[in-house]
Amino acid sequence: MLLCAAPAGCYSVVGRSLQSGRMGLVGSRLLRLYSSPPGLDDDSFGEDTIYALSTSSPPSALAIVRLSGPDSIPTLQKLTSPSFKVPPPRKMFLAKLFHPKSKVPLDEGMAVIFKGPKSFTGEDVVELHIHGSRGVVDGVIEAVSDSGLRAAERGEFTSRAFQNDKLSLLEVESLHSLLTSQTSTQRVLALSTSSKVVAIYDSWRDVLIKAMSHTEAIIDFSSDSDNTDLQEPELIYGGVLDSVKNLRKTMERHLEDGYKGELITNGVKVCLTGLPNAGKSSIINILAERDVSIVSSTPGTTRDVVTVQLDLGGVLCLVSDTAGLREGDDVDEVETEGVKRALRVREEADVVVEVVGLDGIEEGGDGEEGDDIDLKVFNKADLRDTEGNFDGGISISCVSGEGVDELISKLTKVVKDRVGNVGAGAGAGTEARAGENASEGSEDVIITKRRHREHVETAWEALCRFEVLALEGEAAVDLASEELRVASVEIGRIVGRVDVEDVLDSLFNDFCVGK
Ligand SMILES: Nc1nc2c(ncn2[C@@H]2O[C@H](COP(=O)(O)OP(=O)(O)OP(=O)(O)O)[C@@H](O)[C@H]2O)c(=O)[nH]1
């Protein structure tokens, strides 16, 4: 439960939201979540100001210490001289910092104020841009703590932004993806999947809520009336049938995105497969630029799967070296297990690269015609005349390095084709607005998380059931209405409009301190 894991500061935000009357859907949900926390009286709400070092550990050229909460600006005043006048927000200014009690100088840095609600957290925020040595950072942190502020928990700045309706759940997830992005494609994807996607899912939910209000009205109307015309679905549902059908088709197109977002987020799985001794381990070592896998002239050397993370053309790839595929009396129990694992990895791979050793071709080792093979690599070109016909594959030599660049560029192309042109439609200003065509812009948006896909799938199933129930006319109108409700709750869960505490619980724990 979020209630247990959430930092104490969360209570204060709920309290102030209530007083200022700014509670949106999220605020009211949180109120439910946080109602009657034992031992906390309402007066303690709004008192809590947090701080954290938002940059990495010293030493570094510069460091940023961030404060958020009602005491941020008074704390800045305490750390500066008594004559210090609070500058206007959003303007950098020179700040000579002193310990508030001992008045020992701490640093000459810069600072900036963001007045709530126009700040990341929605509260008053102060950023101290100081020198990044251990001595300066420790001194400033100690001074801030001695001023009565509390050290922030992991992700607490972002959790406050969420609680103050500055960010939706989906935007929090995108921010997390951005902060953990390892490749350029992940970065572009994270940047392109926030406000635009929120607008699209919100527009879907609007369609469903409108349809629900129509079906609720039918239920009320039919219970007070003897109207016998209400057996015809078209007469009962009117335009609702078409709008729900269109939305269901939009969801289908949305789901048929080739899992590109998940591939970019989780990494494209590339499997090196082939007969023993073909040179798979030699190839993974070349790709990884280090010795990750044992190479030997003994066939059957690799048993366990060895996986490395590589950035190929800006796409995160998980490249696996696997055991050479063979069976027979010579193959011992351990190698048989290795082959089983190799086949499993190949089955689950997004890209299969078959390695054929040119020295093994006479023994029938010229590779398979498997449907799953995306790229064929003829290795040990140094041992053979490479002018031969290699059936569309690439001829390389791990010994001389010949063909290695071509292998990398071909493999990069296969991987990039798999994930498509990510971010091409992002930020193009095609935001779907509530009440307009709910399919608008959704083709440009790809699903980035399994969680989102599961919610869309469940909503889609509910709409399929709605269409079947609608054919039954008035008799099934309340069941049909319930399906619309299920679909709208599922879509609301993606953005965080409805109960998502279980997701939040783990999400904020994955953030770093200071964000
Ligand atoms: N001449 C030559 N030898 C190579 C080349 N690539 C690999 N070898 C040698 O071929 C042998 C097998 O290489 P590995 O990379 O271990 O082959 P593997 O496919 O991983 O083999 P298993 O793990 O047994 O399935 C080693 O002796 C390598 O030095 C190459 O391009 N040219």
Ligand SMILES: [Mg+2]
């Ligand atoms: Mg090997």
